[in-house]
Amino acid sequence: MAQKVSKDYWSKIMRGPPYYGDMLHPILKKNYGKWKYHEHVKPGVVKYVAESGDVLYTVKAAIPKILSVDTVRVLCDIADKYSDGYLKFTSRHAAQFLITDESKIDPLIDELESKGFPVGGTGKSFKPIIHTIGWNHCHTAIYDAPGLAKAISDELFEYWKKPDLPAKLKIALACCLNMCGAIHCSDIAIVGLHRTPPVVDDEIVSKFCEIPSTIAGCPTFALKPKVLGPGKRSIEVDPKKCMGCGNCYSVCPGMKIFNPKYDCLSIWVGGKIPDSKTPPKFSRLIIPYVPNNPPRWPEVTEIVKKIVDLWRKHARPDERIGEWIERIGWERFFKLAGLEFTEKHIDTYLFSVRDFRSSTQFKWE
Amino acid sequence: MSLELNIDELKKELEKKPWLIEELKKGPWPGFITEYERMAARKEITKRMMCQLELSYRNRTTLWKHGGAVTVKGYGGGVIGRYSMIPEIGPPSGSHTFRVNQPAGWFYKTDKLRAICEVWEKYGSGLMNLHGSTGDIILLGVDSPEVQECFENLLDVGYDLGGSGSVLRSLSCCKGPALCEWALIDTLDLYHDLTMTYQDYLHRPHWPYKFKIKISGCPNDCVAAKGRADLAVIGTWRDEIQIDQEEVRNYVKSGLDIEHIVKNCPTKAMSWDGNELKIDNKECVRCMYCINKMPKALKPGKDRGATLLLGGKATILHTAFIGWVIVPFMKIEKPYKELKELLEKMWDWWDEHGRYRERIGELVYRLGMNEFLRAVGLPAVPQMVWHPRNNPYIFWRPEELE
Numbered sequence: 001m002a003q004k005v006s007k008d009y010w011s012k013i014m015r016g017p018p019y020y021g022d023m024l025h026p027i028l029k030k031n032y033g034k035w036k037y038h039e040h041v042k043p044g045v046v047k048y049v050a051e052s053g054d055v056l057y058t059v060k061a062a063i064p065k066i067l068s069v070d071t072v073r074v075l076c077d078i079a080d081k082y083s084d085g086y087l088k089f090t091s092r093h094a095a096q097f098l099i100t101d102e103s104k105i106d107p108l109i110d111e112l113e114s115k116g117f118p119v120g121g122t123g124k125s126f127k128p129i130i131h132t133i134g135w136n137h138c139h140t141a142i143y144d145a146p147g148l149a150k151a152i153s154d155e156l157f158e159y160w161k162k163p164d165l166p167a168k169l170k171i172a173l174a175c176c177l178n179m180c181g182a183i184h185c186s187d188i189a190i191v192g193l194h195r196t197p198p199v200v201d202d203e204i205v206s207k208f209c210e211i212p213s214t215i216a217g218c219p220t221f222a223l224k225p226k227v228l229g230p231g232k233r234s235i236e237v238d239p240k241k242c243m244g245c246g247n248c249y250s251v252c253p254g255m256k257i258f259n260p261k262y263d264c265l266s267i268w269v270g271g272k273i274p275d276s277k278t279p280p281k282f283s284r285l286i287i288p289y290v291p292n293n294p295p296r297w298p299e300v301t302e303i304v305k306k307i308v309d310l311w312r313k314h315a316r317p318d319e320r321i322g323e324w325i326e327r328i329g330w331e332r333f334f335k336l337a338g339l340e341f342t343e344k345h346i347d348t349y350l351f352s353v354r355d356f357r358s359s360t361q362f363k364w365e
Numbered sequence: 366m367s368l369e370l371n372i373d374e375l376k377k378e379l380e381k382k383p384w385l386i387e388e389l390k391k392g393p394w395p396g397f398i399t400e401y402e403r404m405a406a407r408k409e410i411t412k413r414m415m416c417q418l419e420l421s422y423r424n425r426t427t428l429w430k431h432g433g434a435v436t437v438k439g440y441g442g443g444v445i446g447r448y449s450m451i452p453e454i455g456p457p458s459g460s461h462t463f464r465v466n467q468p469a470g471w472f473y474k475t476d477k478l479r480a481i482c483e484v485w486e487k488y489g490s491g492l493m494n495l496h497g498s499t500g501d502i503i504l505l506g507v508d509s510p511e512v513q514e515c516f517e518n519l520l521d522v523g524y525d526l527g528g529s530g531s532v533l534r535s536l537s538c539c540k541g542p543a544l545c546e547w548a549l550i551d552t553l554d555l556y557h558d559l560t561m562t563y564q565d566y567l568h569r570p571h572w573p574y575k576f577k578i579k580i581s582g583c584p585n586d587c588v589a590a591k592g593r594a595d596l597a598v599i600g601t602w603r604d605e606i607q608i609d610q611e612e613v614r615n616y617v618k619s620g621l622d623i624e625h626i627v628k629n630c631p632t633k634a635m636s637w638d639g640n641e642l643k644i645d646n647k648e649c650v651r652c653m654y655c656i657n658k659m660p661k662a663l664k665p666g667k668d669r670g671a672t673l674l675l676g677g678k679a680t681i682l683h684t685a686f687i688g689w690v691i692v693p694f695m696k697i698e699k700p701y702k703e704l705k706e707l708l709e710k711m712w713d714w715w716d717e718h719g720r721y722r723e724r725i726g727e728l729v730y731r732l733g734m735n736e737f738l739r740a741v742g743l744p745a746v747p748q749m750v751w752h753p754r755n756n757p758y759i760f761w762r763p764e765e766l767e
Contacts, residue, residue, distance in 0.1 A: 006517055012520045013440070016525050017467055020543075035542075035548075058544070066397035066401070072479075072482050085476070088470065088471050088540065133494075135426075135427050135429075137447060137505050150392070177680055184679055185591075260425040260426040273586050276652050277654045278631065294385060318625075351683075
């Protein structure tokens with residue numbers, strides 16, 4: 001399709017992102033690389049002091065994950081009024097305002113709260129949930145992560161406002177195994193699962209799919225070619241070998257793996273990324289099946305709340321969920337949480353043996 | 366099973382009030398349904414996206430089809446095609462996603478944000494993420510005829526697309542030296558320099574699959590580089606932690622439980638005698654724990670650089686990996702020649718040997734670290750492993766026998 005482009009188009013493309021140097025508040029430019037220390041002033045507010053003696057306060061506010069241009073403009077208005085026309089967003093998608101005049105902090109907080117952007121999230125608090133886009137805008141979403149993120153964030157809201165958890169709490173959600181974003185190393189992770197193999201739509205597979213690469217892409221060799229007639233081919237699935245990864249559906253829309261009746265959510269805990277104290281860890285399965293129950297997934301939010309409550313009650317200061325569980329042992333964690341340990345919790349795939357305990361050391365109650 | 370979609374019945378479902386998604390307007394956390402409502406009042410595409418979302422909630426399934434090939438002239442990535450399964454109700458001619466490359470560290474001047482809002486209100490749904498998981502500004506929902514013109518307007522206000530598909534994905538970095546005393550490398554400059562150097566790799570698919578570079582200024586790794594980046598660049602240091610004893614005492618005076626911190630040091634490298642904090646730097650593993658607890662009193666050392674880790678990724682296909690060390694320490698200084706040479710050697714090797722949809726970490730797993738190290742010219746060092754191998758299946762090359 002011949003599209004018309006403007007005359008100077010070819011010289012305009014490949015320009016790259018806006019230059020960060022043009023986006024920095026003058027106080028950040030002046031003290032670039034010369035910050036001395038920071039301290040927590042109150043929930044949501046951090047004070048930064050530079051070697052030059054300059055002082056800057058950041059005020060962190062929660063924002064909707066899906067924003068209208070109207071709301072972005074409201075954030076800009078607030079930044080114009082209080083932080084000299086500059087703002088930043090954090091790596092977990094909160095808005096941060098940069099204040100040089102201490103007397104503006106409280107009026108800013110009042111305005112943010114009154115406009116629906118609650119201030120908090122510093123220190124040992126519940127951080128904004130990292131999640132995928134779900135039914136809002138994705139073809140492989142088993143559940144709607146934005147909806148569940150909203151429901152969980154409501155449930156844990158007090159810990160956004162008040163940093164008195166044992167350590168940071170980072171939750172991440174993925175609607176399917178593609179896991180856009182790093183959810184596999186989170187304190188609590190929730191992943192959508194398929195429990196049934198794909199139903200092959202021969203019509204679509206024969207017309208639209210590259211059959212050899214779809215078959216080659218199956219990690220468990222569960223697919224083989226099927227001849228429908230002269231020059232017409234499709235794919236056959238061995239249901240016993242299918243582990244529901246959805247890779248075939250990703251590359252071929254005829255491999256219909258969605259099954260709203262049986263698809264489910266699963267809950268994983270204990271991952272972390274920073275190297276502080278202990279090295280990074282993967283999140284581990286605690287519940288393989290929770291029903292996909294929109295609009296607010298009460299079964300999931302109840303479990304999340306329960307895990308957080310247990311962690312608050314039993315963890316020592318500075319222990320992330322995974323560090324706490326490793327100290328007390330998984331057997332005690334399952335007992336404390338009243339969770340059933342089943343064969344589903346034991347890995348059956350390529351790297352399973354690294355998880356098996358080759359020891360006679362146990363804790364008995 | 367395949368969902369039976371009866372358009373008349375779906376239309377009838379929408380007449381039943383209240384809608385399920387209204388439930389998400391309850392509660393104290395900022396919700397997104399009112400964001401839809403704002404835009405739906407004046408944009409037809411957004412109204413249709415919202416109707417479709419409600420039907421997904423009712424039927425517990427997505428109603429988006431696989432993306433078709435949607436792109437802008439001269440690029441192979443950056444736009445993700447998105448079509449409705451129910452175009453009679455949802456967006457009729459596509460609702461594509463733009464990934465727009467973010468400024469380093471997600472810092473903005475408000476006029477720059479307002480400019481993108483203006484373009485997006487004119488051409489798209491008016492809905493966006495600040496930001497998506499990879500780091501880009503995500504613009505959600507533009508119909509096919511508007512894609513090219515919308516892109517040109519984004520160029521005119523100073524933005525460009527990010528990566529999608531088998532390209533160098535948009536990089537991410539932490540706020541670094543702009544607003545953090547722990548920035549051990551200039552994350553923002555490295556982000557911008559690499560992004561500009563590799564524009565061609567970012568916009569035009571060259572490789573077996575995606576490649577992600579994420580840059581964190583210190584081992585706290587605020588952008589989760591280790592968990593997801595094919596190459597994670599993590600700032601670190603080699604010499605001694607800088608201690609201000611007076612500030613240590615001030616922390617203790619103001620109630621800090623220093624014994625707790627000493628006890629939690631993973632290598633027991635600290636001691637406190639009631640007056641002075643001692644750190645045995647030979648035993649320190651530079652985890653950041655004590656520095657995090659006492660930013661006023663403790664600082665990383667002065668011999669600064671980065672650790673490079675390779676292979677972080679999510680599960681698909683065989684397993685998730687947390688990145689592993691390939692270079693324990695590299696000086697990271699403009700123009701970043703050593704890092705760029707290594708990157709280019711890695712890409713050449715991966716491009717030559719990688720299978721379709723195989724990330725570089727999976728390739729290293731399949732062919733072996735030894736093959737990788739030899740190909741890119743890196744020495745094997747003990748910091749690369751938790752412990753040496755325990756199996757005797759060693760590959761010897763003929764020239765090694767004499």
